[in-house]
Amino acid sequence: MTDKPVIIDSSTDARFGHLSVQNVSKVYDPLGAHVEALDDCSLEIPAGEFIAVVGPSGCGKSTLLNILAGFDNLTAGQVLIDGEKLATIDHPPRPGSDRVVVFQNGALFPWKTVLQNVVYGLVVQNRFPESEANEMGMELLARSGNLDRIAGSYPSQLSSGMQRRVEILRALINNPRILLLDEPFRAMDTVSKTTMHRYLLEIYDQYHKTVFFITHDLDEAIFLADTVVVMTTRPGTIKLRLDVDLPRPRTRETMLSQRFLELKQQAVSAVHEEAKKAFERGERELA
């Protein structure tokens, strides 16, 4: 018998999910167009911290996420995860189930049912026999708002919010060190978004996974995260690191509190400056 997977609560094990981004740079097409996407970017994310990254379009947020996910290599610096080398110039990162991405437009496999999607990681890595993986999938679905009732549905039969919930569970069941969320709620209306925030916080409060969350939405960033990082326009560096000292669990009242507004004020001015720069540069590039 194999051990049941325990989705490790990072708050009880400080060694699980600590991410260290050290002086990372990324240049696309160094011999041709030479686009500097990231320039000397450093970021410490303690295990179990929820970090939200905001910045103007093209500021390198996604580049950073791609490096962490292992889809892309850096051109200088290094990334460590729990002290192990994840990415250096000589050691390109590889995708792995310890860092699972939830995609902007959703990437549930449409030809697999909800349950088949959720257990895919466990099955494909041969960590568990399929029947056992299915059992675990059902258990996780049931624990997460009785989603076991939709286990046999295909993704296209679900609302986009429900699809995103399933996709988060598909990541979570692998017990990753870090969850990489690439603007997962971007295409949603405000009401569904609020529901998704509540759901994501519920999961976070339950498992305390390290979360790397990319967004454009400042309210969302401050409401969800422990730390909001504002990135500069290209080449991306860290402009501002904002500690969000709002108490958890967060509720609707949190968004109305004085402290929330103060934090938002700080973030807005930083983001605005960068957005303006990006905008002006865009004009110059056209001219």
Add this chain to the structure above:
Amino acid sequence: MWKLFTQQKFMLMWLGFMITILSWYAAVKWLPISSFQRLPDPLTVVIEWFNTDPDYGLSVFTRDYYLHIWYSTYRATTSFILAVILGVPLGILMGWRVKVNDYASALLSILRPIPPLAWVPVAILIFPGSEPAVIFVTFLVAFFATTMNTLLGVKSINSDYFKAAQCLGARPKDILRDIIIPGALPSIFTGLQIAMGAAWFSLVAGEMIAAQYGLGFMILESYNLVQYPTIIIMMITLGIVGYISSAIIRLVGNHLMRWREQSMGLSLT
């Protein structure tokens, strides 16, 4: 059962048949154009088709009728299966591995527009006997249709699916089985439908030129022997056999893509 036939859809279907048959009858019997009158009218064809002792030797009660159907079906199926066995893997490789695409795509782009009939002389020269030649010509068109649609199918798969699978620990063989094949399947089956149609098309042409049996052969042969009702019988038979073959492909496709059927009418993103 009666209810089924009185539904509007079926009424319209029968109406379509009726109008066609009536126009055919009218054209042959009533139009004052003498060349039209050489054609057999629908009644003559039906009588010949279901005659236990047919005037021209072919009806549903003769062994030869089924022999022709058997030959054509056998050739079409063989060509089609060969096309699937070679075309689907090639299309997948071309879509999956850039290098294979670099090797093959320019070559295929030049070979594909050559009409199947242009291959007939070469096919007769290189193959011993007419049988493999006809199959080869039929195979070619089906092969191109299958390969191209499979390639298209692989290319159209959302790249996030590949990334997601990698994140979850899938190795290349898992990606082939779990992402590429199911993801390309809708397009592959569109290709198979086209391939089957194209196979019948070039099969008949091939049989007219180089065969001793088969529906296409018999159509031309009946023309030469002035057995006009037989021509029509063979044509209608071709229609029926062709319809059955693509219906089988559609059924298999629907069975393999149940996930898709359930999402009809809903957007896929």
